[in-house]
Amino acid sequence: VLLQMLPGEVFAYFGLETKKRSNHKYTIACELSNQNVGYIYTKEAEQQGGYEATPSTYIIMNSDAGYQIVDAAIENLGKLC
Numbered sequence: 001v002l003l004q005m006l007p008g009e010v011f012a013y014f015g016l017e018t019k020k021r022s023n024h025k026y027t028i029a030c031e032l033s034n035q036n037v038g039y040i041y042t043k044e045a046e047q048q049g050g051y052e053a054t055p056s057t058y059i060i061m062n063s064d065a066g067y068q069i070v071d072a073a074i075e076n077l078g079k080l081c
Helices: 012-021 043-048 065-080
Strands: 002-005 027-030
Touching: 002 065, 012 027, 012 065
Parallel strands: 002 027
Antiparallel strands: none
16 A cells, blocks of 8 residues: 555545556555645646635745646656555
8 A cells, every 4th residue: 555645635536536547456546645735736726716626825826836746746656665
């Protein structure tokens, strides 16, 4: 079992995408670890608006952040397997 830590409160899409793209049969995506950087939302959620998809006043993050985090997570998992 591989445990991939994700910072902040990620939308479910990013956890599922991490598990789907992992080359290991059993991968667990764990959010709210390695710092809380706020909500990490999808581009679709940003377009729809709402509380979770509003840029934070204490963290500057663009709508690509979640996708970049997943790419980095997959790269890191690839180094382990």
